[in-house]
Amino acid sequence: MKKLRIGIVGVGSIARVAHICSYNGMEDVEIVAVSDIVPEKMNYDQIPATAKKYADYREMLEKESLDAVDICTPNDLHSEIAVYALEHGKHVFCEKPDAISFEERKRMSAAQQKSGKVLMVMRNNxxxxxxxxxxxxxxxxxxxxxxxxxxxxxxxxxxxxxxxxxxxxxxxxxxxxxxxxxxxxxxxxxxxxxxxxxxxxxxxxxxxxxxxxxxxxxxxxxxxxxxxxxxxxxxxxxxxxxxxxxxxxxxxxxxxxxxxxxxxxxxxxxxxxxxxxxxxxxxxxxxxxxxxxxxxxxxxxxxGHRDNLRHFVNVVLYGEAADFDNAQGENxxxxxxxxxxxxxxxxxxxx
Known part of the structure; x- marks a missing residue:
């Protein structure tokens, strides 16, 4: 079975209550690595023992063979990490909001279009x-x-x-x-x-x-x-x-x-x-x-959170039509x- 190899950036509250537990329940997803600037947060017991841990998400992207990156950081970092990951050929799922400014959201759209990778933002409801x-x-x-x-x-x-x-x-x-x-x-x-x-x-x-x-x-x-x-x-x-x-x-x-x-x-x-x-x-x-x-x-x-993440995995692995696009995010x-x-x-x- 092909698995989506994913790295999670930010392992605070929302990653714990929604993302990590959801991915752990999916047979076709592997949490390969996690990254957080607070090392103690990466001791969370639901993170797979095999997952590598990084203080810098850039190092994680450079050293690990990832298919996708999931962003669960404070809002001001969403666009920065998304653009960096897309520029490095990774699919991206990002927690809401898309970005804290329209200019930053447009940068995300441009990076997605240039990369041809999937970019989705949490719309769990x-x-x-x-x-x-x-x-x-x-x-x-x-x-x-x-x-x-x-x-x-x-x-x-x-x-x-x-x-x-x-x-x-x-x-x-x-x-x-x-x-x-x-x-x-x-x-x-x-x-x-x-x-x-x-x-x-x-x-x-x-x-x-x-x-x-x-x-x-x-x-x-x-x-x-x-x-x-x-x-x-x-x-x-x-x-x-x-x-x-x-x-x-x-x-x-x-x-x-x-x-x-x-x-x-x-x-x-x-x-x-x-x-x-x-x-x-x-x-x-x-x-x-x-x-x-x-x-x-x-x-x-x-x-809703689990099924939104499941939808992202289906879009990337199986070509399911995405229910979200850049125009909706920009709007x-x-x-x-x-x-x-x-x-x-x-x-x-x-x-």
């Missing part, structure tokens, strides 16, 4: 059972024209790694908008048919930087806290996106705000029907035989960048 069901509904035309929607990931208290790289703009690129926004924005736009954004309005707020470090979210365990560290990003972002086909999308993302409870959601409205995706549970709203009907499908379990980073710019300038930004 496309691969949940509910998302797959809704995509089939969309493709079958059951919603008609999807013309409006709203999406968000809002937390009551759940700031990750307060004072560390998550809350340091030069490393993360921003707060919950770039951290959480990628997830629900991507799912909404994906289900809407990947329309191109043409205008964005946004507002950002930072109200909890000095607040007590309370958490009611399991997700806030990501990142490493740093006492007296930096907090120069937003803790709440709202926005409105208009697309070239006339559709629109309202967005809201927060690490901390005085709401009842944490929630992830996508709500779409079409001419024939609509839907909600809330915390991976879905409902469809339409009419049948002269009555309004709510449909709640019974769906089996799914692991995402352009939207994020524009919302931040709109918030700073206090006006709509045309794309």
């Amino acid at each position: 496309r691969h949940t059972a509910g998302s797959l069901y809704l995509k089939k509904c969309v493709d079958a035309g059951e919603f008609g024209e999807i013309y409006a929607g709203r999406c968000g990931w809002i937390r009551r208290r759940g700031i990750p790694g307060k004072g560390g790289w998550f809350t340091t703009k030069s490393r993360s690129g921003g707060g919950p908008l770039i951290d959480l926004g990628v997830h629900m924005l991507d799912l909404a736009i994906y289900l809407m048919g990947n329309p191109k954004a043409v205008a964005v309005s946004g507002s950002t707020y930072c109200k909890f930087a000095e607040a007590d470090d309370i958490s009611d979210s399991e997700h806030s365990s990501f990142g490493e806290k740093k006492e007296d560290g930096i907090f120069d990003v937003e803790d709440l972002a709202t926005g409105f996106i208009r697309f070239e086909n006339g559709a629109s999308l309202q967005v809201e993302f927060s690490w901390a705000s005085n709401i009842e409870e944490e929630s992830r959601f996508v709500e779409l409205r079409g001419t024939k029907g609509g839907c909600t995706w809330k915390d991976e549970q879905v409902k469809v709203f339409n009419e049948k035989n002269g009555a309004l009907v709510d449909v709640v499908p019974k769906l089996g379990p799914a692991n 995402m980073v352009k939207i994020l960048e524009a919302i931040y710019r709109s918030a700073k300038e206090g006006k709509e930004v045309k794309l």
Whole structure:
């Protein structure tokens, strides 16, 4: 059996809870090497004993015979490592966000096109059972024209790694908008048919930087806290996106705000029907035989992270058609960048 020989760069939280365990469960994947600037992290007991360990990912690429590189580092390193790996003839899978600026995302696209290798970025929410069901509904035309929607990931208290790289703009690129926004924005736009954004309005707020470090979210365990560290990003972002086909999308993302409870959601409205995706549970709203009907499908379990990584392996090894491309990645980073710019300038930004 041919195996995908992969090297993982960054073996912190997301690598441990999503990537390493997923690859370990795949017979056609071998974790050949890992790299992290903190040597102790590479002692993680789920890393195969045969995997070589490197402090410098460049040395790993030079010394190991790898097919692909999986990037699980802080956001500011995503584009740098991706471009380097592509230039050295490796397929690349990267954690979200694609990059912290549109210019860096374009560098990734250019490197991918020149190399001819596969470049994919984590879009795990496309691969949940509910998302797959809704995509089939969309493709079958059951919603008609999807013309409006709203999406968000809002937390009551759940700031990750307060004072560390998550809350340091030069490393993360921003707060919950770039951290959480990628997830629900991507799912909404994906289900809407990947329309191109043409205008964005946004507002950002930072109200909890000095607040007590309370958490009611399991997700806030990501990142490493740093006492007296930096907090120069937003803790709440709202926005409105208009697309070239006339559709629109309202967005809201927060690490901390005085709401009842944490929630992830996508709500779409079409001419024939609509839907909600809330915390991976879905409902469809339409009419049948002269009555309004709510449909709640019974769906089996799914692991979005694992299945997204499985999709990447299938694309590389078996030629499966990729559900993600550079245009989608660029559109995402352009939207994020524009919302931040709109918030700073206090006006709509045309794309």
